[in-house]
Amino acid sequence: MANIQSLRGMNDILGNDSELFTYFIENASKIAKNYGFTYIETPILEETALFKRSVGESSDIVNKEMYQFIDKGENDVCLRPEGTAGVVRSFVQNKFDRAGGTYRWYYYGPMFRYERPQKGRLREFHQFGCEVFGIDSVYEDANIIMMIKDILDFFKIGFKLQLNSLGCPKCMPVYRDNLVKYLTNIKEELCEDCNRRIETNPIRVLDCKNEKCQQLLYNAPKITYNLCEDCNRDFEKLKEILDFNGVEYEINTNLVRGLDYYSKTAFEFTSNEIGAQSAIAGGGRYDRLVEFLGGRSTPGIGFAIGIERLLELVKMNQEQKDVLYLGALCEEALNILTKIATAKRKEYKTFIEYTPRGFGKHFNIAEKNGANIVALIGENEIKESTIFIKNLTTKEEKTIKIEDF
Ligand code: HAM
Numbered sequence: 001m002a003n004i005q006s007l008r009g010m011n012d013i014l015g016n017d018s019e020l021f022t023y024f025i026e027n028a029s030k031i032a033k034n035y036g037f038t039y040i041e042t043p044i045l046e047e048t049a050l051f052k053r054s055v056g057e058s059s060d061i062v063n064k065e066m067y068q069f070i071d072k073g074e075n076d077v078c079l080r081p082e083g084t085a086g087v088v089r090s091f092v093q094n095k096f097d098r099a100g101g102t103y104r105w106y107y108y109g110p111m112f113r114y115e116r117p118q119k120g121r122l123r124e125f126h127q128f129g130c131e132v133f134g135i136d137s138v139y140e141d142a143n144i145i146m147m148i149k150d151i152l153d154f155f156k157i158g159f160k161l162q163l164n165s166l167g168c169p170k171c172m173p174v175y176r177d178n179l180v181k182y183l184t185n186i187k188e189e190l191c192e193d194c195n196r197r198i199e200t201n202p203i204r205v206l207d208c209k210n211e212k213c214q215q216l217l218y219n220a221p222k223i224t225y226n227l228c229e230d231c232n233r234d235f236e237k238l239k240e241i242l243d244f245n246g247v248e249y250e251i252n253t254n255l256v257r258g259l260d261y262y263s264k265t266a267f268e269f270t271s272n273e274i275g276a277q278s279a280i281a282g283g284g285r286y287d288r289l290v291e292f293l294g295g296r297s298t299p300g301i302g303f304a305i306g307i308e309r310l311l312e313l314v315k316m317n318q319e320q321k322d323v324l325y326l327g328a329l330c331e332e333a334l335n336i337l338t339k340i341a342t343a344k345r346k347e348y349k350t351f352i353e354y355t356p357r358g359f360g361k362h363f364n365i366a367e368k369n370g371a372n373i374v375a376l377i378g379e380n381e382i383k384e385s386t387i388f389i390k391n392l393t394t395k396e397e398k399t400i401k402i403e404d405f
Contacts, residue, residue, distance in 0.1 A: 104133075
């Protein structure tokens with residue numbers, strides 16, 4: 001009988017990956033706390049209606065990618081495909097909308113989307129996200145963007161920031177009508193997906209990945225030239241704050257995001273080092289979402305970082321730090337090795353093998369433990385106060401005084 005495997009697109013996190021994972025959570029949380037965020041945890045399973053109402057019925061996420069099922073109590077539920085909807089549900093359920101004031105919450109955990117797995121695209125992936133409630137000042141939009149930049153800078157990750165404004169209920173419908181007029185004229189030449197979207201969600205046509213569609217969209221009306229006075233003022237102010245703080249960005253008028261709840265500011269942080277799935281983080285303003293989910297109208301803004309994608313980049317930058325393996329060639333060497341291990345562990349990951357063995361055996365075990373430096377002590381070395389060292393990568397060998405090691 002074949003052994004049971006994890007499901008396609010769902011991975012265990014272990015070894016070096018789990019170390020990096022916890023390192024990321026620790027440090028991203030620290031940065032979030034310095035920005036005034038506190039931790040929130042919401043359930044992984046929620047009512048399907050929550051995502052239909054927030055992420056949107058016409059979005060790919062809700063339409064095609066939900067892990068949705070009927071539970072034993074006949075409830076229509078699904079594994080969360082993203083974190084914002086649950087946090088907003090909690091905000092309303094716990095009556096923070098009625099209390100008024102400002103709330104900053106961060107979270108991390110697994111999200112589930114039934115997509116076709118490929119490099120950087122999983123069915124179970126992890127996000128680190130932040131949501132802010134009760135602030136409509138565009139300074140908070142800039143604050144959020146600078147916080148993501150701080151996190152990426154901390155992990156020494158290069159990125160491109162793409163920025164757009166999706167307007168508000170005043171200007172977006174007018175723009176949408178103009179766009180539909182333009183799209184209807186070129187309908188025959190657009191791909192099948194775009195044709196479907198003209199009917200269901202015309203704005204999403206703008207981020208079609210098909211090259212021919214992109215060429216046809218070159219002359220399409222641009223949302224940033226069709227914003228109302230308020231939205232335009234906020235968008236200009238946001239750019240000014242980012243410029244003032246030395247944050248570089250590109251305006252991408254085709255950046256519409258795959259979730260329907262956004263208005264005004266929308267952004268994405270991308271990297272061209274991780275292949276086609278280049279978005280490391282995304283977010284924006286969602287001033288109407290609290291109301292959509294039955295709460296009292298409250299502005300909101302947030303983002304989520306894709307942890308797996310970010311850690312791919314961290315791994316690329318990770319310098320290979322030496323991992324030491326200490327082995328005894330005779331019983332008497334063990335005491336000396338324990339002392340060396342304690343000193344070396346101040347800086348390096350260090351293994352010590354308690355059973356005295358020959359050279360070859362030690363090299364094998366060291367390799368299995370991921371060590372690249374093997375240091376051995378036997379009778380001769382004890383007599384001379386020396387230690388034998390082999391670098392398993394370069395194959396270089398030497399015997400040096402213990403005090404020089
Ligand atoms: P999102 O853009 O759908 O936004 O996802 C955020 C990030 O999650 C992406 O930039 C990407 O790094 C990662 N991600 C998404 N799908 C996958 C996948 N299948 N495999 C691996 N990584 C993936 C949201 O989810 C919004 N809730 C963000 C937000 C918070 N907006 C406002 N507040």
